[in-house]
Amino acid sequence: MSWLLRHLFGRLPIGWLQLTHNRSRFAAALAGVAFANVLVFVQLGIMNSMAAATLRPYEFFQADVMISAGDANALNEGGNVARQWLLQAMADPDVTDGMGLFVANVPWDRVEKDISLTTFGIDPAKPGFLAPAIADDARLLSVQHATILDRLARGLARDEAAAIRPQTPLGFEAQGRRLTAYATFAGGGGFGGDGYMLVSDQTFLSLFPARSSGAPDHILLAVRPGADIEQVIGRLTTLISDQSLRIRSYADAAQEDLRYQQTRRPTGIIFGFGVLIGVLVGLIIVYQVLSTDVADHLREYATFKAMGYGQGFFLGIVLEEALVLGVMGFVPGLIVGTGILTLMGAITTLPLAMTPFMAISVLLGTLVFSALSGAIATRRLAAADPADLF
Amino acid sequence: MEDENIIEVEGLNHCFGSGEAGKQVLFDISLTLRRGSFTVLMGPSGSGKTTVLTLIGCLRGVQDGSVRLLGHELNGAAEARLVALRRRLGFIFQAHNLHESLTALQNVIMGLQVHPGIADTVAQQAAAHALGLVGLADRTHYLPANLSGGQKQRVAVVRALVGNPALVLADEPTAALDKDSAAEVVDLLKRMGRARGMTTLLVTHDSRILDRADRILTLEDGRIVGSEERG
Numbered sequence: 066m067s068w069l070l071r072h073l074f075g076r077l078p079i080g081w082l083q084l085t086h087n088r089s090r091f092a093a094a095l096a097g098v099a100f101a102n103v104l105v106f107v108q109l110g111i112m113n114s115m116a117a118a119t120l121r122p123y124e125f126f127q128a129d130v131m132i133s134a135g136d137a138n139a140l141n142e143g144g145n146v147a148r149q150w151l152l153q154a155m156a157d158p159d160v161t162d163g164m165g166l167f168v169a170n171v172p173w174d175r176v177e178k179d180i181s182l183t184t185f186g187i188d189p190a191k192p193g194f195l196a197p198a199i200a201d202d203a204r205l206l207s208v209q210h211a212t213i214l215d216r217l218a219r220g221l222a223r224d225e226a227a228a229i230r231p232q233t234p235l236g237f238e239a240q241g242r243r244l245t246a247y248a249t250f251a252g253g254g255g256f257g258g259d260g261y262m263l264v265s266d267q268t269f270l271s272l273f274p275a276r277s278s279g280a281p282d283h284i285l286l287a288v289r290p291g292a293d294i295e296q297v298i299g300r301l302t303t304l305i306s307d308q309s310l311r312i313r314s315y316a317d318a319a320q321e322d323l324r325y326q327q328t329r330r331p332t333g334i335i336f337g338f339g340v341l342i343g344v345l346v347g348l349i350i351v352y353q354v355l356s357t358d359v360a361d362h363l364r365e366y367a368t369f370k371a372m373g374y375g376q377g378f379f380l381g382i383v384l385e386e387a388l389v390l391g392v393m394g395f396v397p398g399l400i401v402g403t404g405i406l407t408l409m410g411a412i413t414t415l416p417l418a419m420t421p422f423m424a425i426s427v428l429l430g431t432l433v434f435s436a437l438s439g440a441i442a443t444r445r446l447a448a449a450d451p452a453d454l455f
Numbered sequence: 456m457e458d459e460n461i462i463e464v465e466g467l468n469h470c471f472g473s474g475e476a477g478k479q480v481l482f483d484i485s486l487t488l489r490r491g492s493f494t495v496l497m498g499p500s501g502s503g504k505t506t507v508l509t510l511i512g513c514l515r516g517v518q519d520g521s522v523r524l525l526g527h528e529l530n531g532a533a534e535a536r537l538v539a540l541r542r543r544l545g546f547i548f549q550a551h552n553l554h555e556s557l558t559a560l561q562n563v564i565m566g567l568q569v570h571p572g573i574a575d576t577v578a579q580q581a582a583a584h585a586l587g588l589v590g591l592a593d594r595t596h597y598l599p600a601n602l603s604g605g606q607k608q609r610v611a612v613v614r615a616l617v618g619n620p621a622l623v624l625a626d627e628p629t630a631a632l633d634k635d636s637a638a639e640v641v642d643l644l645k646r647m648g649r650a651r652g653m654t655t656l657l658v659t660h661d662s663r664i665l666d667r668a669d670r671i672l673t674l675e676d677g678r679i680v681g682s683e684e685r686g
């Protein structure tokens with residue numbers, strides 16, 4: 066480290082020597098920076114997994130345009146859409162197909178744990194609206210009370226899920242009905258439910274007798290290849306007289322849902338705040354360490370000033386210290402952060418993991434904020450007056 | 456451009472504070488120091504010796520009068536010019552002011568590194584050699600905390616002289632030392648100064664140093680009241 070810094074700065078690594086002179090203070094400073102890093106990593110990990118969990122159900126389907134109720138900020142939120150608009154939309158020359166999508170949570174009381182499955186009711190005759198991995202199994206749903214089950218659902222044993230085949234289906238009781246799972250797909254627990262389930266619209270209506278076939282939660286539309294989706298949306302907006310509906314491209318709907326979760330829902334805001342707190346904690350710790358260090362060495366700095374060292378030299382020392390604290394605090398922070406995220410991911414089955422992008426952005430953030438703290442700390446340098454040395 | 460006078464001071468006045476609270480401590484000081492001379496500045500406590508030293512050493516702004524250091528007028532000089540001039544000076548303080556986190560060798564290197572373009576290895580060798588000259592060859596890697604007072608002050612002297620300054624300014628460098636250490640440090644100053652052709656201005660009360668001076672200036676209440684040539 067000393068050698069590296071000597072060559073980086075082209076002088077004695079005074080910052081390094083100064084920091085390591087007081088070992089216990091140095092260790093405490095590193096622990097502080099590492100702690101701030103862990104805080105940011107965990108919050109970022111949760112935010113990332115929230116984003117992944119929000120976007121995941123959108124990946125089960127394929128569509129170009131989605132029509133939802135005005136208050137439907139997420140797939141399983143808000144009112145329904147009258148099926149008549151599906152028929153209206155089909156009149157557009159560029160709309161090639163459409164399907165009503167039903168959503169509701171189905172509680173499943175299992176022996177070990179009661180879980181809740183976000184259940185989608187789809188039309189088994191329209192596999193084109195399903196992701197390729199699921200589409201092949203769609204025909205299995207035409208049997209009444211057949212389901213395709215999320216094999217990554219929380220509370221479902223992995224080997225139990227893996228055994229589910231059309232030849233060896235899994236029967237279970239939910240919502241007062243006897244359901245049979247004939248196949249599985251990869252979903253995973255999210256923040257709103259423990260997993261997912263696919264059923265036919267008929268089965269869905271039998272599970273929820275209060276719902277009507279004339280009012281699905283969303284309408285998915287497929288558009289002729291090569292057609293301009295925005296133009297189609299424009300025409301649909303004039304065609305459909307119910308102005309309260311949201312007519313969006315499917316991709317936009319997913320992104321708007323994500324933005325809604327991150328900026329409007331309390332959970333999203335809290336985790337965003339967590340990142341901010343982590344950054345602040347790190348900033349304050351580094352500032353505290355560096356400004357104390359400057360204050361402790363005013364006499365030495367004044368001596369260096371008298372010897373003819375200029376302002377840039379002192380700024381260099383403090384930045385060197387900021388660099389040392391940032392890099393050396395980051396490494397344990399990364400290790401502990403990765404461990405905590407892995408552990409949390411294993412416990413919650415949320416997609417929690419350290420990503421290279423996270424690691425690099427936190428490292429850069431740490432360096433930038435350490436340098437910033439250092440730059441603020443150098444204000445104290447003005448107090449080093451060489452005339453006071455005599 | 457640089458003539459034989461390293462320092463030319465003309466009509467120097469200095470005040471601390473301003474307005475009603477202001478107090479003038481230097482009155483119409485004029486003095487010149489010839490290249491290679493060893494001058495002692497003495498006078499009672501509070502007479503203004505340190506103030507003169509800090510003004511000549513570019514550590515305080517000149518308010519009134521003229522100070523020419525190495526041919527450069529300090530009155531009204533820009534900060535960058537003052538910083539550059541300080542590199543050609545060597546300061547020795549009453550306290551050693553060594554950096555506690557740096558070894559003796561590293562402290563001395565700091566006196567060289569201020570000059571751009573000195574290679575790392577050259578600085579190392581020069582610093583080690585200079586410490587050897589003052590009998591500290593076996594202490595180069597000691598931190599100041601593990602050196603005696605006299606040893607620390609010798610390191611400080613080496614740090615001030617290793618860069619071959621044109622002018623050495625020392626303010627009671629022996630006040631904190633016992634008799635033997637003080638003699639050692641003064642001998643060192645004199646010896647190295649002569650060998651390198653340095654000019655020295657030294658503030659002291661120490662009578663043993665007076666014997667070694669080329670010239671003794673006496674300050675009283677902010678005025679020069681005596682100038683005695685010797686040797």
Ligand SMILES: Nc1ncnc2c1ncn2[C@@H]1O[C@H](COP(=O)(O)OP(=O)(O)OP(=O)(O)O)[C@@H](O)[C@H]1O
Nearest residue numbers: 471472478480498499500501502503504505506507
């Ligand atoms: N920073 C300052 N602010 C105000 N007054 C000062 C300051 N520094 C010195 N003085 C005053 O200027 C006068 C001269 O001080 P100076 O330190 O030059 O004396 P000195 O001859 O070095 O004394 P000593 O032998 O005690 O070191 C003193 O009256 C002192 O109180």
Ligand SMILES: [Mg+2]
Nearest residue numbers: 455504505626
């Ligand atoms: Mg004094």
